[in-house]
Amino acid sequence: xxxxxxxxxxxxxxxxxxxxxxxxxxxxxxxxxxxxxxxxxxxxxxxxxxxxxxxxxxxxxxxxxxxxxxxxxxxxxxxxxxxxxxxxxxxxxxxxxxxxxxxxxxxxxxxxxxxxxxxxxxxxxxxxxxxxxxxxxxxxxxxxxxxxxxxxxxxxxxxxxxxxxxxxxxxxxxxxxxxxxxxxxxxxxxxxxxxxxxxxxxxxxxxxxxxxxxxxxxxxxxxxxxxxxxxxxxxxxxxxxxxxxxxxxxxxxxxxxxxxxxxxxxxxxxxxxxxxxxxxxxxxxxxxxxxxxxxxxxxxxxxxxxxxxxxxxxxxxxxxxxxxxxxxxxxxxxxxxxxxxxxxxxxxxxxxxxxxxxxxxxxxxxxxxxxxxxxxxxxxxxxxxxxxxxxxxxxxxxxxxxxxxxxxxxxxxxxxxxxxxxxxxxxxxxxxxxxxxxxxxxxxxxxxxxxxxxxxxxxxxxxxxxxxxxxxxxxxxxxxxxxxxxxxxxxxxxxxxxxxxxxxxxxxxxxxxxxxxxxxxxxxxxxxxxxxxxxxxxxxxxxxxxxxxxxxxxxxxxxxxxxxxxxxxxxxxxxxxxxxxxxxxxxxxxxxxxxxxxxxxxxxxxxxxxxxxxxxxxxxxxxxxxxxxxxxxxxxxxxxxxxxxxxxxxxxxxxxxxxxxxxxxxxxxxxxxxxxxxxxxxxxxxxxxxxxxxxxxxxxxxxxxxxxxxxxxxxxxxxxxxxxxxxxxxxxxxxxxxxxxxxxxxxxxxxxxxxxxxxxxxxxxxxxxxxxxxxxxxxxxxxxxxxxxxxxxxxxxxxxxxxxxxxxxxxxxxxxxxxxxxxxxxxxxxxxxxxxxxx
Numbered sequence: 001x002x003x004x005x006x007x008x009x010x011x012x013x014x015x016x017x018x019x020x021x022x023x024x025x026x027x028x029x030x031x032x033x034x035x036x037x038x039x040x041x042x043x044x045x046x047x048x049x050x051x052x053x054x055x056x057x058x059x060x061x062x063x064x065x066x067x068x069x070x071x072x073x074x075x076x077x078x079x080x081x082x083x084x085x086x087x088x089x090x091x092x093x094x095x096x097x098x099x100x101x102x103x104x105x106x107x108x109x110x111x112x113x114x115x116x117x118x119x120x121x122x123x124x125x126x127x128x129x130x131x132x133x134x135x136x137x138x139x140x141x142x143x144x145x146x147x148x149x150x151x152x153x154x155x156x157x158x159x160x161x162x163x164x165x166x167x168x169x170x171x172x173x174x175x176x177x178x179x180x181x182x183x184x185x186x187x188x189x190x191x192x193x194x195x196x197x198x199x200x201x202x203x204x205x206x207x208x209x210x211x212x213x214x215x216x217x218x219x220x221x222x223x224x225x226x227x228x229x230x231x232x233x234x235x236x237x238x239x240x241x242x243x244x245x246x247x248x249x250x251x252x253x254x255x256x257x258x259x260x261x262x263x264x265x266x267x268x269x270x271x272x273x274x275x276x277x278x279x280x281x282x283x284x285x286x287x288x289x290x291x292x293x294x295x296x297x298x299x300x301x302x303x304x305x306x307x308x309x310x311x312x313x314x315x316x317x318x319x320x321x322x323x324x325x326x327x328x329x330x331x332x333x334x335x336x337x338x339x340x341x342x343x344x345x346x347x348x349x350x351x352x353x354x355x356x357x358x359x360x361x362x363x364x365x366x367x368x369x370x371x372x373x374x375x376x377x378x379x380x381x382x383x384x385x386x387x388x389x390x391x392x393x394x395x396x397x398x399x400x401x402x403x404x405x406x407x408x409x410x411x412x413x414x415x416x417x418x419x420x421x422x423x424x425x426x427x428x429x430x431x432x433x434x435x436x437x438x439x440x441x442x443x444x445x446x447x448x449x450x451x452x453x454x455x456x457x458x459x460x461x462x463x464x465x466x467x468x469x470x471x472x473x474x475x476x477x478x479x480x481x482x483x484x485x486x487x488x489x490x491x492x493x494x495x496x497x498x499x500x501x502x503x504x505x506x507x508x509x510x511x512x513x514x515x516x517x518x519x520x521x522x523x524x525x526x527x528x529x530x531x532x533x534x535x536x537x538x539x540x541x542x543x544x545x546x547x548x549x550x551x552x553x554x555x556x557x558x559x560x561x562x563x564x565x566x567x568x569x570x571x572x573x574x575x576x577x578x579x580x581x582x583x584x585x586x587x588x589x590x591x592x593x594x595x596x597x598x599x600x601x602x603x604x605x606x607x608x609x610x611x612x613x614x615x616x617x618x619x620x621x622x623x624x625x626x627x628x629x630x631x632x633x634x635x636x637x638x639x640x641x642x643x644x645x646x647x648x649x650x651x652x653x654x655x656x657x658x659x660x661x662x663x664x665x666x667x668x669x670x671x672x673x674x675x676x677x678x679x680x681x682x683x684x685x686x687x688x689x690x691x692x693x694x695x696x697x698x699x700x701x702x703x704x705x706x707x708x709x710x711x712x713x714x715x716x717x718x719x720x721x722x723x724x725x726x727x728x729x730x731x732x733x734x735x736x737x738x739x740x741x742x743x744x745x746x747x748x749x750x751x752x753x754x755x756x757x758x759x760x761x762x763x764x765x766x767x768x769x770x771x772x773x774x775x776x777x778x779x780x781x782x783x784x785x786x787x788x789x790x791x792x793x794x795x796x797x798x799x800x801x802x803x804x805x806x807x808x809x810x811x812x813x814x815x816x817x818x819x820x821x822x823x824x825x826x827x828x829x830x831x832x833x834x835x836x837x838x839x
Contacts, residue, residue, distance in 0.1 A: 003102035003109050004051045004125065010101070012040030014206040018048045021183065021204050025049070025149065029173075030182040030198040032191045035206035037344055038305060038351040041185050042083070042090075042153055043097045049183070050081045050109075050125045053148045078148040078179075083128045086159040088114040089274045089281055089299045094153075095119070095128040096282070115441060116502045131161035135168065136441060139391050142172050149181045155194060156186040156340070158375035158403070160321065164385055167400040168392060170197065188340055188372070197401050211350035213312075217363040226315050226360060227254055231261035233313045233358040234293055238267060241356050243310025244292040248345050250317040250334050255295045262293060272296040272306070275495065298341075305351060312349040312357040314342060320373070321380040323410075336361075338370045375404050382406055383444050386414035387423055387430070391438050395428030420527075420599060421448045440506055446470055449525035454507040456520050463503035465521035467496050469569055469584075477559035478518055478569065478586040519586035522567040523596030529568040530593045530600075531585075532625045543579055546571070547593075547600055547623030552580040563587040567596075590627070597622050605632060607639040609647030613706040614640060641700045644709070648696075649689050655709050656696075662714040667750035668734040669721065674753075675774050676733070679723035695720045733774050741767050741831035748773075748780065754796075758783040761792055761809070762820060765829040770798045784809075787817045802826055 009015055014035050024031035035041040085091040095112035102109055111120035112128040120127055129137070131152075138144060152166060166184070173180050184194050184201075195201045218236070220229035230247060237245050245267075249255050255271050262269050272284040272294055284294060287308045294306055298318055318341065319332040337345070342359065349355025359366070377385075385406060389397050395415060397406055418424045421444055423434030430438065437447035446466050453462035464482060471492075475481040485493045523530055531544035531552065541553045544566055552571045554560050565588040573580035594601055600623040607616045616635035620627040648655055672680035681687070688695065698720075699712045722730055734755075737745040742763040749756040755773060761784040771780045784793040784801075792809050795801040806826055814822045823829035 003104055004047065004054060007047065007102050009044050009047065010040065012038075012044060013208050014040040014044050017204050017206045018044065021045060022048065022052050024202040024204055025181045025183060026052075028199070028201055029178070029180075030201040031184075032195045032198065032201055032203045033183060033185045033206065034188070034191050034203060035185060036187050036208040036210065037347055038210070039206045039208050041206065042085075042094050043101065045183070045185070046081050046083050046094075046126045046128075046151055047098055047101065047110075049149050049151070053079055053081060054125065056148075078144075078146055079125065080147045081126045081149045081151065082134065082144070082147050083126065083151045083153055084131045084134045084162065084165060085128060085153050086131055086157050086162055087274055087299055088117075088130055089272075089276075090154075091128045091130055092117070092281065093285060095126075098126060098128075116498065131159060131165045132441070135161060135165050135388055136439065138165070138168050138172065139388065139438065143176045144172070144180060147180065149183065152182065152184045154187065155184045156188045156372075158373060158377075160376035160380050160385060163375065163377050163403050164388060166197065167397075167402050168388075170401045171392070171399070187344060193403060197403060208347075210347060211352070211354045213346050213350040213354070214356045215346055215359060216356060217359045217361065217366075219360060219362040226317065227257040227261060229360045230258050230313055230315050233360060234258075234262060234265075237311040237313055237356065237358055238265065238291065238293070241311045243353070243355070244287075244294060244306070244308040245311045245313060246306050246309040246348055247293060247295045247313045247315075249295060249297065249315050250319045251297060251332070254315070254317075255297070258295055265293060267291040267293050269293045269295065272299060274299055306348070307352070309348055309351065310353055310355045312345055312355070314345045314357060314359050316342070316359060316361040318373075321376045323379075323381040336369060338373045339366070340372045342366070342369065377402075377404050377406055380410075381414065382410045383414035383417045386411055386418055387434060387438050387444050390415075390418065390424050390428055390430045391435060393429070395424070418444060421445070423448070440503075442466070442470065445525045449521045450503055451507060452524050453521035456524075457516050457518070459504045459507045460500070461516050461518060462507065462521050463500045465518045466503055466525075467499040469522070469525060470499070471496060472570075473584045475559075476555060476582060476584060478522065478584055480559050481584075482518060517586075517588075517592065519567040519588040520592055520596060522569050522586050523588060523592060526567070526569060527597040527600055528623060529571070530588065530597050530622060530625070531566045531568050531582075532590075532593075532622075533562070533564050533566075544568075544582070545625055547597055547625050549624040550580055551578070552582050554582050554585075558582065558585075560585060560587060565589050565593055567592070593622055593625075594627070601627075605635070605639075607632070607635045607643050609643045609650060612647075612651070614643045614647065614704065616640065616643075635704075637701070640704055641697075644700050644703050645692055647706070648692065653685055653688060655706065656712055656714050657710055658714060662718060664736065664747075664750065665715055665718050668730075668736070669718065671750045671755060672730075672734050672774065675778050679726055681721045681723070683718070683721065691721075735773060738771055738773075738780065740764060742833050744833070754778070754781050756781045756783055758785060758791075760785045760787065760789075760833070761813075762787075762832050764798070765823065765826045765831040767798055767831070768802075768827060770796055786813060787820050 021031060021033055033041055033045065083094065085094060091112050091114050095106050095110050098110040099106045099108065106112065107119035107121050108123050110126045111124040113120060113133055114130050115133065150169060152162065155162060169182055173182065182198060184198060186194065191203050195203050218229065218233045220226055234245055234247060249258060252273060255273065259269055268288050268290050270284045270292055272281065273296065285306060292308065316337055317334055318337045320335050322333040346357035349357050389395055394400060397411065415424065415428060418434065422431060423437050423444055424430055436451060437444055440447040440450060442450065446469060450462050450466045468481060473481045485496045528548035529546050531546045534543045534545055541556055542562055543551055543553050545551050546568060552568065560566065566585045567588040568582055568585040570583040571580045572583055603620040606619050616632040617629045618632055619629040666683050669681060669683045673682050696717050699717045703709060735748060737747050738757055739745050740759050740763045744763060746757055746759045749758065755778065757780045759782065764784065770782065772778060773780060779796040781794065781796045782798065783791045786792045792813060793801060793805055810822045821832060
């Protein structure tokens with residue numbers, strides 16, 4: 001430990017509060033350190049804490065702790081300081097910087113562990129790890145038996161793994177390791193909630209000796225892409241300022257495009273992102289002989305220092321986790337940065353000297369930016385989180401202290417996926433397979449594909465496909481992309497081969513089965529994306545139906561040919577398009593599909609209303625994809641009746657016969673419901689369909705197909721709706737016919753809003769009062785007809801008509817129909833059906 005004892009820490013702002021941090025941890029067991037970027041919190045604090053731990057261990061009574069695991073290991077008193085960083089690049093950089101301060105190589109007193117790369121030794125006292133890796137370590141050893149202090153760096157970034165790690169550490173500390181000390185660091189002042197989670201922990205603040213930074217807004221011109229705006233700002237920055245330029249862009253695609261626009265610079269253009277090799281990252285973090293333009297993703301926002309920078313150019317955009325529905329994996333979306341992130345980025349220009357920050361958005365829009373970035377846990381896909389919670393014996397996360405609890409819907413979706421993959425049982429507890437999947441450190445889909453795929457296609461092929469699925473592909477044909485990667489020597493291919501080697505070492509290779517088919521691995525990861533080609537469409541792009549129910553097209557020139565089956569890894573669906581588009585897939589067949597998608601295979605009798613008729617068949621399906629079907633000779637009558645009812649609800653009562661008697665009966669019922677209400681039933685289409693079983697059910701007993709509906713007696717069926725005992729008065733309340741003075745019984749028309757009696761005028765002579773129905777509450781509207789049957793008058797008040805209207809009608813009709821009687825006094829005249837002679 002001589003390096004820790006003798007090192008002289010740089011005079012950075014956090015050095016002034018190191019004693020306060022140590023005292024807070026000793027007194028309270030937890031603390032929050034608020035320190036802006038550039039204050040030294042990531043490098044100086046762990047070294048100081050390690051020095052304190054070393055002194056404590058030296059004077060304490062030695063003890064031994066047995067760590068349970070695959071092999072029991074006895075370790076000494078907890079003596080390590082573990083620093084959790086949100087990114088691999090930041091973890092390696094922090095370890096390298098601390099080791100350099102000690103004058104040692106990495107892997108001595110200071111080491112690091114990230115996915116696929118570990119440099120530690122028995123001498124290591126400060127270990128920098130990624131948050132996700134520390135979650136795995138905590139699952140294997142909940143006491144963190146060799147660890148005295150955990151530093152959770154950059155908590156303000158709110159990464160999903162970091163939020164989960166905080167919750168699990170608090171739980172372990174409460175139940176297993178009350179002596180485990182926790183220090184949470186943040187670059188923002190929003191520390192109240194964090195301090196409360198840590199048990200009302202003290203907050204220590206380090207003031208940054210920041211140099212002034214001038215902020216200049218240079219928004220894009222009308223129609224200009226943000227990459228062009230950034231390139232223009234870089235040219236301006238180099239012309240107007242000294243020092244290196246740090247450019248913030250959302251992702252690798254934007255870095256490539258901006259790099260292509262900066263080919264004429266009198267400066268070195270270097271890139272900085274998490275997918276670079278360690279050597280390339282070190283190059284980006286090392287000053288060069290000439291001025292540099294560093295094109296970086298968000299990795300340089302807070303936990304890394306890029307030396308020599310005097311100018312920042314900020315695109316104002318960031319990639320944030322969202323559910324990637326193409327791949328069923330955590331994905332990234334491009335969003336506007338928050339004000340807090342914009343301030344952190346600008347501050348990078350003032351770490352070593354006064355600087356300038358160029359912002360590629362209008363000044364007026366700055367106030368509308370969100371104050372802080374949205375926590376990943378609110379928007380990300382949570383199946384991996386769900387698996388970790390299941391392994392922690394709290395599948396729903398209850399009982400844990402969360403900064404923000406996982407959304408219930410997203411967590412349930414994650415748990416459902418785990419059940420589908422066989423990772424958890426019905427109670428949400430992890431299965432043996434689930435625990436092994438968690439140990440792999442991949443998304444559960446890919447972990448399942450790697451572990452199960454290795455048994456079928458061998459560890460090498462499974463690792464190759466999973467590495468490709470994890471990184472993504474520029475080609476549609478997965479086999480073609482694999483062939484390219486195996487033979488290429490570019491950065492992507494070399495990185496892919498390193499990951500294949502790492503993944504292959506995680507699984508036992510027993511030689512696999514007799515297959516080396518990559519489609520099997522894809523299908524294990526995405527069984528719901530097994531797809532069968534739809535028939536037809538000659539000359540067009542083939543369309544496939546996914547087992548999940550979505551239709552997708554294969555783009556021209558994809559190299560996938562006209563295969564009957566595909567195992568689809570990625571598909572997109574753009575707004576306004578009828579189908580999705582396959583972006584990555586492998587040729588498959590039905591045998592593979594039914595094997596990999598066995599959990600989706602069903603066989604059942606289907607009796608349903610399909611394409612306008614009852615279809616009865618036995619169908620075998622893979623999700624939404626039909627594998628086979630055959631007609632049922634003797635379908636279940638109850639199911640047939642339900643199918644017919646469904647057809648009527650879909651297509652309406654027009655499927656039934658409606659003879660005049662049935663139509664008039666329905667109209668009379670509607671009249672009584674309208675004017676008297678209950679118990680007289682409503683008989684609109686919607687009401688009749690809703691009460692179908694009540695009035696139509698018995699009539700459907702013999703129906704087997706649409707044609708049988710023609711024999712349904714709708715008149716008899718409607719009569720079942722007549723209420724009892726009121727039904728006995730139905731003909732009285734809504735008579736089908738009314739007797740007029742001549743003795744004729746004339747049919748009442750109930751088709752309109754009011755009942756209408758159309759009768760020849762001469763047959764109503766002597767009729768003094770307008771007839772009333774519905775217990776005398778509704779007057780019948782009389783259509784008084786001419787001898788030719790045309791309406792001569794319409795009235796619902798006969799008395800008034802005889803007094804005031806008849807004379808005018810008589811005058812008109814006498815001239816037109818002279819052979820018919822038109823007495824001057826209709827109330828005393830004899831009603832007649834015919835002419836004067838016939839009388």
